[in-house]
Amino acid sequence: MTYKPFKPPLLVRRPSQALVNPSSTREAGEPPTKRRRVSNHDEEAHELSDSPPRSLQAVKAPRKPLLLVRNPAAAEAAVKPAGDGIEGYYTVLWRKFTVKKHKTWDGDGILAVRNGVAHLQDISGKELGKTALKTPLLPGSELAVGGKDVEVDSVISKEDFLAGRPFLGAVSNPVVREPNVTEKLGFKAHAKQAKLEAKQVEKPKAVVPTSKATKVLFKNPVLTSTLMPKANGPLPQPRHDPDQPGALVMKRPRQAPKGKQIVDVVVDPFLCKHLREHQRQGVRFLYECVMGMRQYEGEGAILADEMGLGKTLQTIALLWTLLKQNPIYEDPPVIKKALIVCPATLVNNWRKEFRKWLGNERIGVFVVDDKKTRLTDFTKGKSYSVMIIGYEKLRTVQDELKKGSGIDIVIADEGHRLKTAQNKSALAIKSLNTERRIILSGTPIQNDLSEFYVMVDFVNPGLLGKLTTFKREFENPILKSRQPGASAKDLEKGEARAQELADRTGQFILRRTAEILAKYLPPKTEYVLFCRPTTAQASVYRSVLSSPVFGAVLGNTESALQLINILKKVCNSPSLLSKSANEESANGMVASILSGIPPSLLNSPGASAKLQVLDSFLHQLRTTTSEKVVLVSNYTSTLDILGQLLTSLEYTFFRLDGSTPAAKRQGLVDKFNRTSATECFAFLLSAKSGGAGLNLIGASRLVLFDVDWNPSTDLQAMARIHRDGQKMPCRIYRLLTMGALDEKIYQRQLTKQGLADSVVDNKASASSFTREELRDLFKLDESGSCQTHELLCCPCGGRGNAQALDVQAIPGAEGDSEDPSEPVTPEENEGEDSDKDLPSLPALIKASQVNMEEQERRIEEAKRAAKTSDGKSKIKALMGYLHIDAAEMIKEEAQEELEALVDDDVLLSLLREEGSRVSFTFAKTSS
Numbered sequence: 001m002t003y004k005p006f007k008p009p010l011l012v013r014r015p016s017q018a019l020v021n022p023s024s025t026r027e028a029g030e031p032p033t034k035r036r037r038v039s040n041h042d043e044e045a046h047e048l049s050d051s052p053p054r055s056l057q058a059v060k061a062p063r064k065p066l067l068l069v070r071n072p073a074a075a076e077a078a079v080k081p082a083g084d085g086i087e088g089y090y091t092v093l094w095r096k097f098t099v100k101k102h103k104t105w106d107g108d109g110i111l112a113v114r115n116g117v118a119h120l121q122d123i124s125g126k127e128l129g130k131t132a133l134k135t136p137l138l139p140g141s142e143l144a145v146g147g148k149d150v151e152v153d154s155v156i157s158k159e160d161f162l163a164g165r166p167f168l169g170a171v172s173n174p175v176v177r178e179p180n181v182t183e184k185l186g187f188k189a190h191a192k193q194a195k196l197e198a199k200q201v202e203k204p205k206a207v208v209p210t211s212k213a214t215k216v217l218f219k220n221p222v223l224t225s226t227l228m229p230k231a232n233g234p235l236p237q238p239r240h241d242p243d244q245p246g247a248l249v250m251k252r253p254r255q256a257p258k259g260k261q262i263v264d265v266v267v268d269p270f271l272c273k274h275l276r277e278h279q280r281q282g283v284r285f286l287y288e289c290v291m292g293m294r295q296y297e298g299e300g301a302i303l304a305d306e307m308g309l310g311k312t313l314q315t316i317a318l319l320w321t322l323l324k325q326n327p328i329y330e331d332p333p334v335i336k337k338a339l340i341v342c343p344a345t346l347v348n349n350w351r352k353e354f355r356k357w358l359g360n361e362r363i364g365v366f367v368v369d370d371k372k373t374r375l376t377d378f379t380k381g382k383s384y385s386v387m388i389i390g391y392e393k394l395r396t397v398q399d400e401l402k403k404g405s406g407i408d409i410v411i412a413d414e415g416h417r418l419k420t421a422q423n424k425s426a427l428a429i430k431s432l433n434t435e436r437r438i439i440l441s442g443t444p445i446q447n448d449l450s451e452f453y454v455m456v457d458f459v460n461p462g463l464l465g466k467l468t469t470f471k472r473e474f475e476n477p478i479l480k481s482r483q484p485g486a487s488a489k490d491l492e493k494g495e496a497r498a499q500e501l502a503d504r505t506g507q508f509i510l511r512r513t514a515e516i517l518a519k520y521l522p523p524k525t526e527y528v529l530f531c532r533p534t535t536a537q538a539s540v541y542r543s544v545l546s547s548p549v550f551g552a553v554l555g556n557t558e559s560a561l562q563l564i565n566i567l568k569k570v571c572n573s574p575s576l577l578s579k580s581a582n583e584e585s586a587n588g589m590v591a592s593i594l595s596g597i598p599p600s601l602l603n604s605p606g607a608s609a610k611l612q613v614l615d616s617f618l619h620q621l622r623t624t625t626s627e628k629v630v631l632v633s634n635y636t637s638t639l640d641i642l643g644q645l646l647t648s649l650e651y652t653f654f655r656l657d658g659s660t661p662a663a664k665r666q667g668l669v670d671k672f673n674r675t676s677a678t679e680c681f682a683f684l685l686s687a688k689s690g691g692a693g694l695n696l697i698g699a700s701r702l703v704l705f706d707v708d709w710n711p712s713t714d715l716q717a718m719a720r721i722h723r724d725g726q727k728m729p730c731r732i733y734r735l736l737t738m739g740a741l742d743e744k745i746y747q748r749q750l751t752k753q754g755l756a757d758s759v760v761d762n763k764a765s766a767s768s769f770t771r772e773e774l775r776d777l778f779k780l781d782e783s784g785s786c787q788t789h790e791l792l793c794c795p796c797g798g799r800g801n802a803q804a805l806d807v808q809a810i811p812g813a814e815g816d817s818e819d820p821s822e823p824v825t826p827e828e829n830e831g832e833d834s835d836k837d838l839p840s841l842p843a844l845i846k847a848s849q850v851n852m853e854e855q856e857r858r859i860e861e862a863k864r865a866a867k868t869s870d871g872k873s874k875i876k877a878l879m880g881y882l883h884i885d886a887a888e889m890i891k892e893e894a895q896e897e898l899e900a901l902v903d904d905d906v907l908l909s910l911l912r913e914e915g916s917r918v919s920f921t922f923a924k925t926s927s
Contacts, residue, residue, distance in 0.1 A: 088113045089161040091153045110166050120145040125167045125473040163500035167473040168465050226269045236263035236329035248272045250287045263329040271317045278516045282314040285510045290436045296507040300437040300459025304511040307442045307719030312353045323385050335408035342413035344390035348666040379404025391425040398428040407434045415439030419451035443712030449475040524722045524730040528922040530738040536607035540574045541780050547593045571737040572638050573608035609917045610735045620906045628699040630683045632717045634708050639684050657686035673698035687717040696720040700728040711749040739781030786920035798885020881922040886911045
């Protein structure tokens, strides 16, 4: 290692990668332009006096900027002893060792010194080398690391390094200056920075008109008008009255172009009167994003509200505002042509929503469906401002769209479909060269953070850097920190990276949960029913697992997927395999596995536990209520079996799957919502074809017959009935075959939901299963106990859950004592009103009925389980449910307790039915 004494900072003025102006032609990761060292003090002093410091050349970032330490005294203070060595973090310049006279630097890098070891990384996060280091470093210090010459440029804070900001290219984002920026940079530098920010933020991004479509003055054909009457005078007049009660006024730009005036942009009162408070906030948020008024570099946004919060209405309000107004007075509207891309099943739904909120007279909506349409009517005509098209159809017309006047904004509904970088629909949208892009998705994270990166990069290209860097510096550390047994160092780094990612993307991602609808919609209860497999079903399952072919092909990915499909069919109904044997006769592997299974087991209609449960459920629902039900499955073959079951029971139903023409789908939905249960009792729905965007509020019950690897598929399908317009309490039932692949897929879903909670919802923590627990994917647990409940290490015994017992059942535990091991005794609560004061909760039992010894025993068991579970003790998503062991709770002495836990007469009758195959139930009620 070569170390030279400290040199004055004036001798080192090379811009590091973290401070390069975004307008520079050099991209992140490329070597800096060739340059020689400057040694003339006079020239450098002149350069520094006439141009702002390099830190002023950065543009805005959503969070704190990299804290660059130029002062030697401050640099010494930033380097602190840590353990057996020093600790510090630096931006550096590096080059391979050379003997050339005129040396150039190969690139920028980051140097991290911990425990006496210096680690060198390039700006993409790639490890370049390490070396022992015991001496503090200062700006200008030189050393050798991994065969490379390194010169320290500046000191950065540990917080910035852990958050990964140097690797994200903080220069490409707006920088929010700290309050004491004047002290750090000087008054002159501060003034220059303010001027720079004014140019970048305050200048509105008005669109240059590309067609004459919007030059025609708006003529309202209806009797009532929301326009302000024209007034004479020099002051700019907004389109709608900003002083009207309840007016929704958008944020104003800070500065207008030279010779122009700023005018208020007000959402049309015709729409505004229908907007709820969270929707008003959503419209304002989207407007600021697409107008470039928020603290990030880009004009894209992701509206990630959960299903049922009105993303469609918020989008329509935004488009109508942009199509008619501009914050720059007398300029043409911000946009002239808008494109909405959505799944084919939702094309007519979007058309219906525009008609519902704006009517046919106010706006022209061009719909591309199965009917023959001339695209030039939209691209070159004046009648249509909005075009609605399916993802698949867009690929075939993208070249024609380019020939028109241009698209000013793109809305991608169910945008989680754009989850791969090479997605053809995403490439088609990008080819339109439209900067304003909005993704609508209730589930922005479906499988992993790489898909989340693709969505972010779609709306705001380059904001998170390159995908390889993102995986190395963000995805891998975050996932590593979530593994049980992660070290303290991994936890610190992973939490910092997750927080930085959430903060950066939080500038343009708006996420609200369905809890907002508590005062608008009736309550919703979700039940997870674990169905004990039948004898025939378990026999078929074991036969598949014991097949010699099964073991031989288990290591092959493609063959393993086929085996998974076979086991999923067994979970739904063994009779599905007989159909597979006929359809896949050419597949020797499938035929070989099925050859060892007696045909009598495959052809038995009553061999499916879930079908038996559904049969009893439908009978109870139809004979005791007037409610309707939606039956959802991922497979058309399963829908066939469900249709046969409904036919045998003589129950009328509609069906929507991939074979249903797009033009007829909305008609089926509308007819189902209008008719009574006697005319149409059930609606068969394919989760992949119709599980998103449809409003099936005519039903108040929904049965999810099977589960998908992707949790968002199930969440989208389950949200079909709990939407605006629903008048009745909703109940949703998820059917799982206990101990089989169904239950293991459900467990895997929970880990993916935990990832979304951690990053998008920015929750404090999200538990996960260990990898070892997921390796038993192909095992059949016939112990009769609920494996998922055992993984929780919950000591409730199937009579609620541990938290409910501690907080709800023990008087005074709602906050009087933080230690659950010290509950209030019944004697302390004696009095006439002691029972009356208890909250009315589902798991409630009276204080006089509490067995305190039993409660204390369960609490102690929970503590011991938490100590020995090695990080797998609780999955927070499931600890919010009531855990009900049906086999125990249907006993005569537990009937009153069961009724307190389950507020559903249909389910109670199903659980009490003799021979019921429901062994365990999770229940959760939410508004």
